[in-house]
Amino acid sequence: xxxxxxxxxxxxxxxxxxxxxxxxxxxxxxxxxxxxxxxxxxxxxxxxxxxxxxxxxxxxxxxxxxxxxxxxxxxxxxxxxxxxxxx
Amino acid sequence: xxxxxxxxxxxxxxxxxxxxxxxxxxxxxxxxxxxxxxxxxxxxxxxxxxxxxxxxxxxxxxxxxxxxxxxxxxxxxxxxxxxxxxxxxxxxxxxxxxxxxxxxxxxxxxxxxxxxxxxxxxxxxxxxxxxxxxxxxxxxxxxxxxxxxxxxxxxxxxxxxxxxxxxxxxxxxxxxxxxxxxxxxxxxxxxxxxxxxxxxxxxxxxxxxxxxxxxxxxxxxxxxxxxxxxxxxxxxxxxxxxxxxxxxxxxxxxxxxxxxxxxxxxxxxxxxxxxxxxxxxxxxxxxxxxxxxxxxxxxxxxxxxxxxxxxxxxxxxxxxxxxxxxxxxxxxxxxxxxxxxxxxxxxxxxxxxxxxxxxxxxxxxxxxxxxxxxxxxxxxxxxxxxxxxxxxxxxxxxxxxxxxxxxxxxxxxxxxxxxxxxxxxxxxxxxxxxxxxxxxxxxxxxxxxxxxxxxxxxxxxxxxxxxxxxxxxxxxxxxxxxxxxxxxxxxxxxxxxxxxxxxxxxxxxxxxxxxxxxxxxxxxxxxxxxxxxxxxxxxxxxxxxxxxxxxxxxxxxxxxxxxxxxxxxxxxxxxxxxxxxxxxxxxxxxxxxxxxxxxxxxxxxxxxxxxxxxxxxxxxxxxxxxxxxxxxxxxxxxxxxxxxxxxxxxxxxxxxxxxxxxxxxxxxxxxxxxxxxxxxxxxxxxxxxxxxxxxxxxxxxxxxxxxxxxxxxxxxxxxxxxxxxxxxxxxxxx
Numbered sequence: 001x002x003x004x005x006x007x008x009x010x011x012x013x014x015x016x017x018x019x020x021x022x023x024x025x026x027x028x029x030x031x032x033x034x035x036x037x038x039x040x041x042x043x044x045x046x047x048x049x050x051x052x053x054x055x056x057x058x059x060x061x062x063x064x065x066x067x068x069x070x071x072x073x074x075x076x077x078x079x080x081x082x083x084x085x086x087x
Numbered sequence: 088x089x090x091x092x093x094x095x096x097x098x099x100x101x102x103x104x105x106x107x108x109x110x111x112x113x114x115x116x117x118x119x120x121x122x123x124x125x126x127x128x129x130x131x132x133x134x135x136x137x138x139x140x141x142x143x144x145x146x147x148x149x150x151x152x153x154x155x156x157x158x159x160x161x162x163x164x165x166x167x168x169x170x171x172x173x174x175x176x177x178x179x180x181x182x183x184x185x186x187x188x189x190x191x192x193x194x195x196x197x198x199x200x201x202x203x204x205x206x207x208x209x210x211x212x213x214x215x216x217x218x219x220x221x222x223x224x225x226x227x228x229x230x231x232x233x234x235x236x237x238x239x240x241x242x243x244x245x246x247x248x249x250x251x252x253x254x255x256x257x258x259x260x261x262x263x264x265x266x267x268x269x270x271x272x273x274x275x276x277x278x279x280x281x282x283x284x285x286x287x288x289x290x291x292x293x294x295x296x297x298x299x300x301x302x303x304x305x306x307x308x309x310x311x312x313x314x315x316x317x318x319x320x321x322x323x324x325x326x327x328x329x330x331x332x333x334x335x336x337x338x339x340x341x342x343x344x345x346x347x348x349x350x351x352x353x354x355x356x357x358x359x360x361x362x363x364x365x366x367x368x369x370x371x372x373x374x375x376x377x378x379x380x381x382x383x384x385x386x387x388x389x390x391x392x393x394x395x396x397x398x399x400x401x402x403x404x405x406x407x408x409x410x411x412x413x414x415x416x417x418x419x420x421x422x423x424x425x426x427x428x429x430x431x432x433x434x435x436x437x438x439x440x441x442x443x444x445x446x447x448x449x450x451x452x453x454x455x456x457x458x459x460x461x462x463x464x465x466x467x468x469x470x471x472x473x474x475x476x477x478x479x480x481x482x483x484x485x486x487x488x489x490x491x492x493x494x495x496x497x498x499x500x501x502x503x504x505x506x507x508x509x510x511x512x513x514x515x516x517x518x519x520x521x522x523x524x525x526x527x528x529x530x531x532x533x534x535x536x537x538x539x540x541x542x543x544x545x546x547x548x549x550x551x552x553x554x555x556x557x558x559x560x561x562x563x564x565x566x567x568x569x570x571x572x573x574x575x576x577x578x579x580x581x582x583x584x585x586x587x588x589x590x591x592x593x594x595x596x597x598x599x600x601x602x603x604x605x606x607x608x609x610x611x612x613x614x615x616x617x618x619x620x621x622x623x624x625x626x627x628x629x630x631x632x633x634x635x636x637x638x639x640x641x642x643x644x645x646x647x648x649x650x651x652x653x654x655x656x657x658x659x660x661x662x663x664x665x666x667x668x669x670x671x672x673x674x675x676x677x678x679x680x681x682x683x684x685x686x687x688x689x690x691x692x693x694x695x696x697x698x699x700x701x702x703x704x705x706x707x708x709x710x711x712x713x714x715x716x717x718x719x720x721x722x723x724x725x726x727x728x729x730x731x732x733x734x735x736x737x738x739x740x741x742x743x744x745x746x747x748x749x750x751x752x753x754x755x756x757x758x759x760x761x762x763x764x765x766x767x768x769x770x771x772x773x774x775x776x777x778x779x780x781x782x783x784x785x786x787x788x789x790x791x792x793x794x795x796x797x798x799x800x801x802x803x804x805x806x807x808x809x810x811x812x813x814x815x816x817x818x819x820x821x
Contacts, residue, residue, distance in 0.1 A: 011805045015718075018247050025243045029236060029508075033501055036229070036478035037493070045369030050476040053232035054549040055365075058239050062538050065246045069531035072251070076528060076807035 010079055017071060021064050028057040130199045137202075141341050147171065148345075152622040161621050165304040168625040172342065172632065173315075176335045177322035183334050184326035188665040191328035191672060192259040192648060193522045198333055200529040204536020206333045207520045209340035209637035211238075211537065212544055213289075214296030215698055217343060217634035220545075221613075222606025224552035228475040230496060232549065233503040237702075239538065239545050240504070241511025246534040249512055250521035252717045252804040254530035257522065260645075261515040261709065262653040265731075268716040268800050269724040269793070272658050277731045279653045281708035282515040285701040286642045286649075287683065289514075292698045293639035294320075294687040297632065303611070304628045310688055316632075317684045320639050325673060328648075332640045333523060339633035344543055346630020347610075351547045354554045354617040368550045375475055375557045382564065382599055383472050391591050391600040395469030402462040410451035420444040456751065468600060475556060495765040506772035510702025513710035515649070516641040527808050555609050558616055564599045571597065574615035578608055585612075643683070647676035699769040700742055707734030707775030711783050719784075720801050726787025734779025741771035 032039065036049035043051050151164055185191055198206065216238070224231040256264055261282055266275030297316030298309050307315070323335040355364025358371050382388055405412040424440045426432075448454035470482030479500065481492035511517065520537075524530045562572055568590060579586040585608040591601050610631070614623040651672035656663055663671070711730045715722040743749045744760045745768040766773060792798075 007802070007806050010807070014805070021243070021247060025240065029240050029504060030501055033236070033478075033504065034497065036497075036500075040478075046372060047476045049478055050229055050232070050372075051369075053229065053236055055546055057236060058542055058545060061240050061243050062535070062542060064243050065531075065535045065538055068246055069528070069535050072531060072807075073528045079807050 006079070010075065013075065014072070017068065021068055024060065025064055028052065028060045032057060129197065130201070133199065133202055137337060137341065140338060141345075144342060144345065148622060148626055151625070152620055155620055155622050162306070164622055164625045165306075165628070168629040169301065169304050169315075169632070172629050173319040173322070175338065176319060176636065179335045179338060180323040180326055180331040183331035185328065185330050186666060186669050188668055190330045191669045192652065193519075194328075194330040194333045196257070196523060197525050198523045198533075200524060200532035201536050202337050203333070203520060203524050203529070203533040204538075205340040205540055206336035206523075207517060207533065207537035208540035209336040209343065209633070210516055210520060210641040211541055211638070212340075212343060212634050213638035213698075214293055214300070214631060214635035216544060216548075217347065217631045218296070218300075218607050218610045221548040221551045221555070222604075222609040224549050225556055225609045226604065226606055228473055228480065229478045230480075230500055231552075233500045234507065235545055235549060237504040237507025238511065239541060241508035242534055242538045242541070244508055244512035245517065245521075246531060246538075248714050248718070249518060250530050250534050251527045253518060253521045253713075254524060254527045255804045255806075255808055256800070259522065259652050260648050261518050261713075262649060263657075264716065265709075265712055265727065266653070266657065268797055269712075269722075269727040270797055271724050274712075274724055274727050274731070275653055275657065277728060277735075278709060278712065279649045281704065281731060281735055282649050283646050285514065285705040285708075286516060286645045288697050288701045288704075289516075290639055290642040290646065290683050291686050293635045293642065294683055296635040297639065298687065300628050300632045300635065304625065304632070313684055313687055316636065316639075317680055319632075319636050320643060321677070321680055323636070324640050324644055325676060328669070328672065328676075329519075329523060329644060332644055336637045336640065339637040340540060343630040343633040343637075344540065346626045346633070347544055347547060350614050350617055350619060350623055350627060351551050351554075353619055353623075354551070354558075354613065357617060358554050358557065364550045364554060365546045368553050371553055371557050372476060375553060375560065378557070378560045379472055379474050382560065385598075387592065387594060387596065388472070388598050388600055391598045392469045392471070394591055395465045395600070399462045399465035399469060402458050402465065406455060406458050406462065409455055413448065413451045413454040416454075417444075417447055420447055452756075456757075459757075468603075472599065475553065498764065499767055499770060502766050502770035502773035506703045506706055506770045506776075507699075509706035509710045509772060509776055510704075513705035513708070513713065514702070515705070515709070516638075516645040518713075519641075519645060519648075551613065552609065555613060555616060559602075559604070560599065563602070564597055566597055568595055568597060572616075574612050577615075578612050643676060643680055646679045647672055650675045650679070700746070700771070703738050703742070703770065703772035703775065704735065706772040707738040707779050710734075710776060711779040715780070715783055717801065717804055719787075720798065721787055721792065722783060723787045723790055723793040723797065725790045726783045726785075729786035730779045730783025733782035734775045737778050738771045738775035741774060742768050745771070 032049065032052045036053070039049040039052070041048050046054075151159070151167060155161075155164060187195070189195055220234060223234060253261075253264060256267070258264065258267070262275045262278040265278035266272070294313060294316060297319070298313035301307065301312035301315050302309050305312075324332050351364060352362040355367065356362055358364065359367035361367040364371075405416070420440070420443055424437070424444060427437050427440055448457050473480050473482070479493045479496035481489045481496065483489035483492050521530045521533070524533050563575060568588075575586065575588070579588060582605075585605045587603040588597060589601055590597075592598070610627065611624075614620075614627055651668060655671050655675075656668050708731050711734060712722075712727045715730075716727070741763075743753065744755060745762050747757065750757055750760065762768070763774060
C-alpha cells in the first residue's frame with residue numbers, strides 16, 4: 001500500500017535525522033569532555049574546554065532541538081500534503 | 088468528524104478488546120477542535136496577560152525599592168515578597184479550578200508551545216538550580232560544569248527520543264505509555280512505582296528548600312516555613328491540577344528569571360562593564376587565574392595549608408592505632424571532665440567538655456568512620472589551590488597518583504553527565520508536560536522554548552560563580568579581619584555552614600584556605616556582595632521560592648496522578664466516573680503533600696544530596712523502556728518488565744552499598760565495598776542504564792513478539808499527526 005510505504009519512508013528519515021543529531025550531541029558532550037585537558041587553548045578569551053562546557057555545548061544543544069523541530073515540522077507538513085491522505 | 092482514524096479501528100479489531108474512549112477524552116476532543124481554530128487567539132491573549140504581568144511585577148519591585156529608600160523596614164519587605172507572590176499563585180490557582188478530567192490531568196491539551204516551554208522550564212529549574220548550582224560551580228570549578236552539561240543536554244534526548252512520541256500517544260501519565268505499549272498491569276505498576284520513587288525523593292528536597300527560604304525571608308520557625316510553603320504549593324495545584332499548575336508555573340518562570348538575571352547583570356556591570364556578563368566574563372576569568380597564581384605562591388597560604396596537613400596526619404596516626412587509640416581518647420575525655428570538676432572550672436568549660444564526650448564515637452568502628460571523614464576534610468583543605476578552569480584537577484604531588492586521580496575524575500565527570508542527561512529524559516514530571524501541548528509539532532517547539540528559558544539561567548550560573556569568586560579572592564582574601572565587607576560578618580553569623588572563617592595561623596589576615604564557603608551562599612548573598620539594596624535580596628529569595636514551588640507542584644501532581652490515574656482508575660476501578668476520578672486525584676494530592684511535608688519535617692539531613700540519585704533512578708528504570716518502546720518494534724512486555732526491574736534494582740543496590748549514608752545505616756564497611764571503577768554512587772545509572780537496556784533486549788528476544796496492539800501503537804506514535812487529527816486515540820486506550 002502506498003500509504004504504508006510512505007509511512008515507512010517517513011520513519012526511516014526520522015531515524016536518520018535522529019541519529020545524525022545525536023551524533024553531534026555526543027561529540028560536543030562526551031568527546032569534548034573526554035579531551036577537555038588537551039583542549040585548553042584560548043578561545044575568545046576563554047580556555048576552550050571551559051567555554052564549551054559552560055556555553056558552547058549548551059548553545060549547540062539549543063540548535064539541535066531547534067533544527068529537529070524545524071525539520072520534522074516541515075516533513076510533517078509535506079507528509080500531510082502528500083497524496084493519499086488516509087481518510 | 089475526522090476522529091475515527093484507521094489506527095483506532097485497527098486497535099479494536101486486533102485486540103478483540105473493547106476500546107471505549109472515555110467520555111472525558113471525547114470532551115477533550117471536542118474542546119481541542121474548538122481550540123484549534125482559536126489557538127492563535129488564545130496565544131495572543133496569553134501573551135498580553137503575561138506581558139502585563141511582567142511589567143506589573145517589575146513595577147512592584149521598583150515600588151518596594153522606593154519604599155526601602157523611604158525607610159520601609161526590611162522585615163516588611165520580606166513579608167511583602169512572600170505573601171504577594173504566594174497570593175498571586177493562589178489567585179491563578181483559584182481562577183484555574185476545574186473538575187474536568189482532561190483539564191485536571193493535562194491542562195486541556197491546549198497550552199501553546201511558548202508557554203508550555205516556560206512551564207517546563209519552571210518545572211525543571213528547582214531550588215537546586217536556582218540556589219545551589221552557582222555555588223557548586225564556585226566550589227568545584229570545571230568539574231561542576233557536569234551539572235550544567237547534564238541538566239541541559241538531557242533536553243536533546245527528551246526532544247529527539249521521547250516528547251513528540253508521547254504527545255502523539257496523547258494520554259495522561261508516563262506509566263500510561265508503558266502500560267499501553269507493552270500491555271498488562273504489571274508493566275504499568277512497575278513504571279508507576281519507579282515514577283513515584285524518584286519523584287518523591289525529589290519533592291521532599293523541594294519542600295525542604297521552600298522551608299529554608301521561607302525561614303530566611305521571614306525568620307519564622309522551619310516547621311512553619313514548611314507548612315507555609317505547603318500551603319503555597321497546594322493552592323496552586325489542589326483546585327485546578329495541571330491546568331492551575333501550568334499557569335502558575337509560567338508566572339513563576341518569569342519571576343525566577345527576573346530574580347536571577349537582575350543581580351547578575353548588576354554584578355556584571357561592576358566587573359565586566361557590561362550588563363551581560365555571560366558574554367564578557369572571559370576577561371574576569373583571566374584576572375581570576377592571575378590571582379590564583381599569586382595565592383598559590385603566597386607563603387602565608389602555604390603555612391595555613393601546612394597546618395591542616397599536620398592535623399590530618401595526626402588523625403591518621405590515631406586511626407592506625409585503633410582500637411587502643413579509641414579507648415585512650417575516651418579516657419582522656421573523661422579525665423578532662425574530672426580535672427575540670429576538681430579545679431572548679433567555669434560552667435561553660437565543663438559543658439564544652441561534656442559535649443565533647445557525648446559526641447565521642449561510640450565504638451572503634453564508629454571512630455574509624457568519623458576520623459576518616461575528619462582526616463579527609465583536613466587533607467582536602469590542606470591540598471593546593473584548585474585553578475577554576477582546569478578540568479579534572481588533582482592536588483596530588485606524586486605524578487603517578489595525580490594522573491590516576493585525574494583519570495578517575497574524568498570518568499566520573501562523563502558518568503555524571505550521562506546519568507543527569509538520561510535522568511532528564513526519564514523524569515516523569517518533565518515528560519508529562521509534553522502531553523499538555525495541542526499537537527506533536529507544538530510539543531517539539533515546546534522543548535526548544537523550555538531549553539531556551541533554562542539556558543537563560545544555566546548560562547548565567549557559571550558567570551555568576553566566576554564573578555563572586557573573583558570578588559571573594561580580591562575583596563575578602565588578604566584583608567585584615569577587622570575590615571572585611573559587611574556581608575561576611577552577617578552571613579557567617581546566620582549559619583556557620585554558609586560561611587566560616589577562622590584565623591588558623593593567627594596572623595590577623597584572611598587566607599583563602601581559612602575560609603569555608605557553603606554552596607548556598609553564593610546566590611543568597613550575591614545581592615549584598617554586589618552592593619545592591621535589600622529589596623533585591625528579597626527578590627532573590629522570592630525567585631528561589633518560585634523555583635522550589637514550581638518544581639514541587641509538578642512533582643506532587645506526578646505522584647498523585649500516578650496513584651489516582653494508574654493505580655485507582657486503570658487497575659482498581661475502571662468504571663469510575665470522571666468526576667470521581669478528579670475528586671480522587673485531589674484527595675490523593677492532599678495526602679501525598681502531607682506525607683512529603685511530614686518526611687521533610689524529620690529533616691533527613693542527606694535528602695538534598697539524594698536528589699542526584701533520583702536522576703540515576705529515573706534514568707535506569709524508565710529511560711530504556713520509553714526509548715525502545717518507540718524505536719524498537721520488537722521490544723515486548725517481558726523485556727520491558729525485566730529492563731525496568733534490572734535498571735531499578737542495580738541502581739538501588741549500588742546506591743545502598745556505596746553511598747556513605749546507607750553504608751552507615753546498613754553497617755557496611757566502606758573498604759569492603761569499594762566503588763566499581765571508582766564511580767561515585769550518584770552516577771550509579773552509568774551501570775544501571777546499560778544493564779537495563781541489555782535486560783530489555785535479551786528478554787524481549789527470547790520471548791515472543793509483542794502483541795498486535797503494541798505493534799499498532801508503535802506505528803501510531805511514529806507517524807506525524809495532521810492538524811485535523813489532533814484528538815485521535817491511540818490503540819489500547821481502554
